[in-house]
Amino acid sequence: MDHEKGVIVVDAIVTFTKEDYTKEGRRHSSDRIDRECQEMTEQWRRDLPVLQRYGQTQARYDLFLQLMDKHRLLREKRPQGLAEKEELVRERNDQVETGWDLASQAVSVLTPVAREDADCASRLKLAMPAGDLDLARALGSLSALLEEKAGQYPPETEAPALVAAMAPVRERLTVIFGLVDEAKGRPVADTAELDELDGRLYRMMVDVNAAGRRAVRAGLIPSRPPFYRFNHLRKSTRKNPDPVEPPVA
Structure with a gap:
């Protein structure tokens, strides 16, 4: 959701199920999601006093950090799980x-x-x-x-x-x-869980980016890098690329 010329434009206000988040997450590289998360963490923390007025509160920021930690652990565990599987198959x-x-x-x-x-x-x-x-x-x-x-x-x-x-x-x-x-079975389960986290983190960042751009338009925060947009997912080589974010007015 954004506004143009006094009109509120609704992108897609829909309820997401676990399956929806997982499907969304499959579209994106986990490594690039992590890079976006690093940038998001910095600007969210920096502009938190203003972003809270747009619904992106301290509680949501804390939840974002928790999901990031879980995401990082799963990414680290995945190669270990694959190595264990290969060793058992050899045995x-x-x-x-x-x-x-x-x-x-x-x-x-x-x-x-x-x-x-x-x-x-x-x-x-x-x-x-x-x-x-x-x-x-x-x-x-x-x-x-x-x-x-x-x-x-x-x-x-x-x-x-x-x-x-x-x-x-x-x-x-x-x-x-x-x-x-x-x-x-473990890598399959871990991959599904990682896909879901990719999707949840992506959707949270979509919301924060939208809130940040509105705050910029309202003159409450300056327009500065990373500009409340995706800077790494745009370069994804996945079959379905991320939608292009509207430019900051």
Whole structure:
């Protein structure tokens, strides 16, 4: 909202939902929002006595600072979250590869036994892993079968060492897939929260910029940099650029 030639011009007075703020935030770079926030903080604090008369009070200024702090923390946390996800994915892949190697070795040891032992043959067939997610169960079944049939294969197979090696892999496989899924979800949740904050901060700055320009027109504060306008978002390379602010009269 602004005024021209004695007429109050309404831009868009609408109620914003959380989804609206998130959608708005996706249009803007978080880094550039932060730069705009730094400039806004300085001029808002400087002109607060006048801006309060236009609704931009100390309470709203304090809220703006709180949102800025939360915004900064999320921006710092995002790379850390992505690194944690990549590390867990690497570990999952390593554990899966090791699990398949151990399962294959166990099957090789038990196959000659199964040729002569119908019980071993049927249980070995049931123990075979159906896929990566089934490896933990399969390793448990194969370990039990190796221990039970210990007297039916030669000691040179070193089956006890194989069983011992399977235990920690089986234990880790029971949790690693869930940890990876959880880690993959965190950046998505963090990004949505960051988008919402981008949108909220952007809308607050739109309101303060409008109030500042009105105060300038009323002669209550001088026109000086950064001129109550967006100076960084205008240069955004996003698909949907920010609307051009009207020039200061």
